[in-house]
Amino acid sequence: MGVANDSDSDFEEITNINDKMNHVQAVTVVETTLDENSKCVNNQIKSNITKRNVFKDSNNNVQQITKESLNVDSSKQTSTNDEDDQPMEYTLLGFIKFKSPIKWLNTVSIILIHLIFIFGFFTYPLYGKILTTLWGFVVGGICGFGVTGGAHRFWCHRSYKAKLPLRIILMLCYCTAGQNTLYDWVRDHRVHHKYSETDADPHNSNRGFFFAHVGWLMLQKHPEVIKKGRAIDMSDVLADPVIQFHQKYFIPLKILCCFILPTIVPVYFWGESWYMAFMSQAVLRYLFSLNFTWLVNSAAHMWGYKPYDRRINPVENVAVAVVAMGEGWHNYHHVFPWDYKAAELGDYKLNITTFWIDLFAKIGWAYDLKQPSEDLVRKTVQKYGDGCHSVWGHGQSENIHAPVEAIPAPGEENLGY
Numbered sequence: 001m002g003v004a005n006d007s008d009s010d011f012e013e014i015t016n017i018n019d020k021m022n023h024v025q026a027v028t029v030v031e032t033t034l035d036e037n038s039k040c041v042n043n044q045i046k047s048n049i050t051k052r053n054v055f056k057d058s059n060n061n062v063q064q065i066t067k068e069s070l071n072v073d074s075s076k077q078t079s080t081n082d083e084d085d086q087p088m089e090y091t092l093l094g095f096i097k098f099k100s101p102i103k104w105l106n107t108v109s110i111i112l113i114h115l116i117f118i119f120g121f122f123t124y125p126l127y128g129k130i131l132t133t134l135w136g137f138v139v140g141g142i143c144g145f146g147v148t149g150g151a152h153r154f155w156c157h158r159s160y161k162a163k164l165p166l167r168i169i170l171m172l173c174y175c176t177a178g179q180n181t182l183y184d185w186v187r188d189h190r191v192h193h194k195y196s197e198t199d200a201d202p203h204n205s206n207r208g209f210f211f212a213h214v215g216w217l218m219l220q221k222h223p224e225v226i227k228k229g230r231a232i233d234m235s236d237v238l239a240d241p242v243i244q245f246h247q248k249y250f251i252p253l254k255i256l257c258c259f260i261l262p263t264i265v266p267v268y269f270w271g272e273s274w275y276m277a278f279m280s281q282a283v284l285r286y287l288f289s290l291n292f293t294w295l296v297n298s299a300a301h302m303w304g305y306k307p308y309d310r311r312i313n314p315v316e317n318v319a320v321a322v323v324a325m326g327e328g329w330h331n332y333h334h335v336f337p338w339d340y341k342a343a344e345l346g347d348y349k350l351n352i353t354t355f356w357i358d359l360f361a362k363i364g365w366a367y368d369l370k371q372p373s374e375d376l377v378r379k380t381v382q383k384y385g386d387g388c389h390s391v392w393g394h395g396q397s398e399n400i401h402a403p404v405e406a407i408p409a410p411g412e413e414n415l416g417y
């Protein structure tokens with residue numbers, strides 16, 4: 001509880017600081033933190049902002065959460081990394097070749113936790129305490145909703161609008177998944193959509209299943225990923241106080257929501273042993289959840305049908321749709337990334353995230369849900385689809401080599417992701 005109380009007061013403080021920052025001239029990074037000539041900012045505020053609202057993203061770029069930074073061209077943000085100069089090929093033991101150097105800490109951690117996962121999976125008594133198993137599914141659903149409904153459909157693609165209570169719920173659900181910061185997640189995914197299957201794609205599926213699934217987390221990013229990532233406009237994300245709070249308390253929130261709370265509940269409410277509670281929640285549920293998310297980048301870019309655009313790698317994959325709560329309709333999603341359903345049809349069985357968003361829409365916490373007209377979908381299917389669409393199949397493309405671009409939302413500029 002102490003953490004929650006501290007967090008509330010700090011959250012208000014961040015908001016206050018940012019309100020005061022309305023008077024500060026444009027700045028983006030720590031080296032140019034404040035305009036020295038500004039008469040509206042005292043030294044105390046200046047030091048608070050410098051200490052509290054600056055962070056490094058996973059690309060090692062310095063980012064600052066200020067309203068002023070939102071007005072600055074993100075492509076001009078400075079960077080402290082020098083990865084642009086990396087050579088293009090690395091070898092391990094003289095014969096395994098990589099395009100980028102290995103991140104050893106990530107690699108060892110990922111291998112180790114998967115070994116524990118395999119041990120836990122084959123020794124787990126599924127019916128030992130059925131409530132513990134069911135609890136794993138409940139927590140899995142919570143973190144799945146945070147990733148799909150929050151990080152993906154809301155913060156990354158802005159496919160619907162959400163009021164503050166829902167944004168807080170989405171952020172907490174996302175923390176339960178134990179993934180990277182929301183800032184990094186959104187930036188990487190926007191780059192993925194804009195530069196799919198190129199060197200600038202963080203999990204370029206042309207580099208094979210393993211790389212697209214998990215290998216990309218074990219290697220340094222390709223210089224193109226970092227370069228293009230810097231140019232992505234993240235001002236909308238930085239402006240959200242919920243994201244600012246998440247960024248500030250990322251580690252404690254992740255440990256609390258992903259590991260501590262899910263483990264404590266079975267022990268205190270139905271007398272589960274600490275070992276089984278930890279193994280079922282912090283290892284099995286966590287690893288299943290991570291791998292289900294990764295399948296969207298790997299399997300859903302490789303195996304399945306392309307009823308909406310046969311020129312691109314993303315596919316419709318039912319299995320991924322089931323385990324990733326509706327994110328397996330990936331051919332459709334890459335063509336209409338701004339559709340809040342991330343699929344043509346809102347079949348809740350294979351798209352549970354859509355069910356939850358619709359539910360929140362009924363109480364007004366989710367609104368402005370975007371989706372294309374039936375006519376637009378039909379024309380797209382007939383022009384670019386592979387012919388397997390259940391209603392409008394057998395479309396013939398006359399323009400198969402045309403550059404692939406996501407279709408812009410009606411009345412809006414093409415976001416490019």
Ligand SMILES: [Zn+2]
Nearest residue numbers: 296297314330
């Ligand atoms: Zn994709």
Ligand SMILES: [Zn+2]
Nearest residue numbers: 152189193337
């Ligand atoms: Zn997406």
